[in-house]
Amino acid sequence: MTSKLSAAIQAELIVGGVTQSALAHKLGVSSTTVNHWIKGRKFPDRESLAELKSAFNWTRDDIIEMARDYILNDGGLKIYRLAHTAFVKSMFENDYEAFLDALLALDREELRVDEHHIGTSNQWAKIFDQGSDFWRVLVYDDEVVGYWQASVVREDVLERIIRGELLDSEITCEMLCHPVLPGNYSLYFCVLLLSREHRSAKNLQRLLKSFLGVLEDFARSGIFFDDIGTVAVSREGSQLCESLGMVKIRNLERRTEHEVFEVFRARGSIISTLRIPNSLGGKDLTDLYREHFTPEQKTGDCR
Structure with missing residues (x-):
């Protein structure tokens, strides 16, 4: 199961030619944290969501849709x-x-x-x-x-x-x-x-x-x-x-x-x-x- 958040981050990394490590450094989080977002094991906190929104020019509706998708797919709790x-x-x-x-x-x-x-x-x-x-x-x-x-x-x-x-x-x-x-x-x-x-x-x-x-x-x-x-x-x-x-x-x-x-x-x-x-x-x-x-x-x- 690939979440919309995961797909969106991976697409941005590919288009921008950016590695997970580079994104983690830019956002001030660990590479493991970024990997967990991509794997669907965790959802970004409020501060990280704001950083992602700014880095990738996501809209508020984009964020809401990603959050809804994560919740509907058990939010990583029943994987x-x-x-x-x-x-x-x-x-x-x-x-x-x-x-x-x-x-x-x-x-x-x-x-x-x-x-x-x-x-x-x-x-x-x-x-x-x-x-x-x-x-x-x-x-x-x-x-x-x-x-x-x-x-x-x-x-x-x-x-x-x-x-x-x-x-x-x-x-x-x-x-x-x-x-x-x-x-x-x-x-x-x-x-x-x-x-x-x-x-x-x-x-x-x-x-x-x-x-x-x-x-x-x-x-x-x-x-x-x-x-x-x-x-x-x-x-x-x-x-x-x-x-x-x-x-x-x-x-x-x-x-x-x-x-x-x-x-x-x-x-x-x-x-x-x-x-x-x-x-x-x-x-x-x-x-x-x-x-x-x-x-x-x-x-x-x-x-």
Whole structure:
């Protein structure tokens, strides 16, 4: 969604051959502020509107129309949304490789990892397509700004990942399980990522709540995960795992410039004791897991 304000500023910059930085300097604001106006994330204050009106010879009616358009289009307050397969169909014409190009570009920018560690668009396109239940993206004005992804894998595959013997780039569709029948399965939580510009507690909760919602939906169908593993590559990731009550298993040898590379795990009945806030749907999920994992309950359906 491009607002009338955004379109007007961009048109003036092009016609005048002026950069965002130059405009910001002229108006006495930061380049980030101008970028937010153009992206539709903020509307100029009264003083800035007066400066823009003078700089671009806008009329009072121009300003009123831009303000009305901004308000009618939610004023930047309802732009974030979670998206799934319909987003790939509408924005990428069901081209999962093009979709994964966008996600892996976000990985490289935020995680500072290369193809050797994260894999290729071709590899992950197949996994995202076949394992479509286990990912969601956070979208801002039709731009992917965050996502989470997990894979239901064989028990031996999860063990290899946790021991550091299998990189994300080496995961294949043949290693996946497709939970249909009730039972217990192993889950590798691969990534939960937000771009720096959109990183906030609210957006993190949006992504986390959607993941927990997927787990709850499967649990209500009798499908449980008795072994969940993940590798934290940031202090924030480690703190999130610890705050949820996951158990740290080991440190892995540093394979990137990250300061941490820690393995966390939640197994069996431990999952029912994870400290998931009720606001994220934690009570219903943990109740379902607590009821399922009785002392007599056996594990092992996708092994």
